[in-house]
Every structure is written in structure tokens, then in C-alpha cells.
Amino acid sequence: MRCGIDVGFGFTKAVNEKGKEVVFPSAVSKTFMTDIGLKPTSDYFVTYLNQTYAVGEAATQCLITETSFSEERFFSEFSKLLVLTALMALESDREVELGLGLPLMLYPKLKEKVKDYFEFLEEIIIDKNGIAHSYHIARCEVFPQGVGALFSITSPVEDGIYCILDVGFRTTDVIVVEIKSKNINPLLDMCFTVDKGMSLAVERLGLMIERKYGVSYDTSLLFDIHERSHISVRGRKIDIEPHKKEVFRAIADDIVQSISRRLQRGFDTFDAVLASGGGAFTVASVLQKEFSNVQIIENSQFANAKGYLALLSLGL
Numbered sequence: 332m333r334c335g336i337d338v339g340f341g342f343t344k345a346v347n348e349k350g351k352e353v354v355f356p357s358a359v360s361k362t363f364m365t366d367i368g369l370k371p372t373s374d375y376f377v378t379y380l381n382q383t384y385a386v387g388e389a390a391t392q393c394l395i396t397e398t399s400f401s402e403e404r405f406f407s408e409f410s411k412l413l414v415l416t417a418l419m420a421l422e423s424d425r426e427v428e429l430g431l432g433l434p435l436m437l438y439p440k441l442k443e444k445v446k447d448y449f450e451f452l453e454e455i456i457i458d459k460n461g462i463a464h465s466y467h468i469a470r471c472e473v474f475p476q477g478v479g480a481l482f483s484i485t486s487p488v489e490d491g492i493y494c495i496l497d498v499g500f501r502t503t504d505v506i507v508v509e510i511k512s513k514n515i516n517p518l519l520d521m522c523f524t525v526d527k528g529m530s531l532a533v534e535r536l537g538l539m540i541e542r543k544y545g546v547s548y549d550t551s552l553l554f555d556i557h558e559r560s561h562i563s564v565r566g567r568k569i570d571i572e573p574h575k576k577e578v579f580r581a582i583a584d585d586i587v588q589s590i591s592r593r594l595q596r597g598f599d600t601f602d603a604v605l606a607s608g609g610g611a612f613t614v615a616s617v618l619q620k621e622f623s624n625v626q627i628i629e630n631s632q633f634a635n636a637k638g639y640l641a642l643l644s645l646g647l
């Protein structure tokens with residue numbers, strides 16, 4: 332079965348050719364079977380080589396959680412566990428054709444390393460019910476992240492120069508490509524990464540709560556703030572919607588300014604500006620006030636993963 336998996340700094344997104352989609356935090360933590368108890372069924376606990384791990388949301392509640400930010404993260408056991416958990420969550424068959432991605436800047440350097448690490452792997456992971464899932468990665472292709480997003484669009488893209496803004500958890504990638512008679516050519520000297528993303532919302536909201544209610548709030552509990560409208564502070568339920576609005580707006584302004592400063596041309600000089608990633612809506616809504624050529628890629632958080640799947644199928 333073909334699967335596209337986008338291992339982001341914040342979240343792992345995975346899709347398969349049947350259209351099933353899963354997303355969970357990119358977090359892994361060693362744990363013990365005895366800790367599992369009666370946990371909600373949505374949590375992932377897997378056993379790999381005799382060690383049990385909490386993966387995703389379950390790991391964010393553990394004391395020592397691995398969230399790797401180094402280059403090695405892309406070809407390490409950390410990534411392997413996220414990929415195997417994603418395959419399990421996708422209910423993939425044993426035989427897998429895998430599409431993965433790398434940030435454009437790291438792509439030339441790490442492409443082969445990542446491919447060699449995953450291709451031809453034979454692995455078994457055991458789920459929390461003791462059922463073994465075995466996978467054979469018969470093929471692994473690695474694609475540049477933002478370019479992948481372009482391929483998630485079903486209608487063909489016309490010739491021109493496009494700017495893709497991939498607004499993620501920790502970073503925002505700016506990718507400029509020229510499309511000419513179906514060839515996609517990244518214009519590398521115009522591509523860059525801004526070290527700002529939606530995780531700023533978590534930090535700022537945490538500070539805001541601290542200031543307003545005089546309590547320090549464990550921000551690891553805010554990883555899913557985009558889905559939450561309330562939090563509990565000292566047993567009191569607090570509506571965070573107005574705070575979220577303010578924080579998201581400020582972050583979007585901040586990210587747009589950082590991009591504008593480094594972009595060598597105006598947003599309006601592109602044939603289109605396409606926003607992808609979990610923060611696409613937040614950032615695009617600021618840009619759309621000023622520019623009419625800004626679009627949000629549908630199902631933006633899954634754009635890369637869907638793109639990798641499309642690229643696998645094209646046999647590129």
C-alpha cells in the first residue's frame with residue numbers, strides 16, 4: 332500500500348491511497364506496559380524491540396519525551412517509531428511504498444541517507460492489545476517538503492512562478508518554484524526558512540494566562556490549542572477563544588513581517604501564493620487582506636503528506 336508521511340517538528344501527518352488520514356504529535360517516550368492502564372483508545376502505545384513507547388498525544392503527557400530537532404531526527408529510531416506508528420494507525424498492509432519528505436534546505440544533503448535508512452526495512456511493532464503488525468518497506472522515495480504540497484492540488488497548475496508558504500509548528504518555509512511545461516524548478520536562492528511557527532501561540536497563550544490569572548500553566552497541555560476553546564485553571568473553566576484570536580493574529584503578523592523582510596520581491600509579483608501547513612489559515616487570512624493572489628491549499632495540514640503520495644503514484 333502506498334503511504335505518504337510528513338514527519339513535522341510538531342505533528343506527524345500520514346495518508347494512504349485509500350484516503351485514510353491520521354495526525355498525531357511527533358513525540359515519542361519510553362514507557363512501561365504497567366503505565367498504560369485504562370487509557371483512551373486513541374492513544375498509541377507500541378512495543379518495538381522489547382521496549383514499550385508512548386507515541387503522539389500519549390507521549391506529550393510523559394515526563395521525559397523525545398522531540399528531536401536535530402538533523403539526525405530524519406533517519407533515527409525516533410523517526411522510525413513515528414513512521415511505524417503512522418503505518419499502524421493507517422491500517423496499512425504489510426507491503427509498503429513509502430513517500431517521505433525533507434525540508435528543502437536539507438534535501439540535497441540528506442535525501443539518500445533517509446532513503447537508505449527506510450528502504451527495504453522489515454519491522455514488527457506490537458500494539459497495546461498485543462497484536463503484532465509487520466511491515467516491509469519495499470520502496471521509499473524522499474521529496475522536498477513544500478514542493479510536495481504543490482502536488483496535493485488536484486487541478487494542474489499553470490505555468491508561472493509560485494510562492495508556497497508552509498506554516499508549521501516550529502518553522503515557516505518559503506519555497507519559490509517556477510513551473511514551465513509541467514516541470515517544477517525550485518528557485519533555490521529565493522527559498523528560506525523562518526524559525527517561527529504556530530508553536531509561538533502556545534508560548535504566548537501560556538504567558539497571557541500567567542499574567543491574567545497569576546498561575547503558571549503547563550504549556551505542554553496546549554499542544555492542541557487550535558481544537559480547544561476552554562482550559563481549566565484552578566478548577567475553573569476559562570474561555571480562551573478571545574485570547575486565541577488575539578494571539579493568532581499577532582503571530583500571523585509577526586510571521587508575515589519576517590517573510591516580507593527576507594523575500595526579495597512583493598507577494599503580489601507571484602502568479603499565486605499558496606499557503607500550506609497547520610498555520611496556513613491563520614497566516615493567509617492576514618495576507619489576503621492585502622493581496623488577492625493568496626490561496627489556502629485545501630486540507631492544508633495534510634498538503635505535504637498528500638503530495639508525497641501523489642508523487643509516489645506518478646513514479647517520479
Ligand SMILES: Nc1ncnc2c1ncn2[C@@H]1O[C@H](COP(=O)(O)OP(=O)(O)OP(=O)(O)O)[C@@H](O)[C@H]1O
Pocket residue numbers: 338339340341342343344497498499500501502503528529530554555556557607608609610612613632
Ligand atoms: N485549523 C487550525 N487552525 C489554527 N492552527 C492550526 C490548525 N490546525 C493545525 N494548527 C496548528 O498548526 C501547527 C501544526 O502545523 P503542521 O502540522 O503543519 O506543523 P509541522 O509540520 O509539525 O511543523 P514544521 O513544519 O515546523 O516541522 C500546530 O501548532 C497546530 O496548533
Ligand SMILES: [Mg+2]
Pocket residue numbers: 339340497498499500608
Ligand atoms: Mg511541516
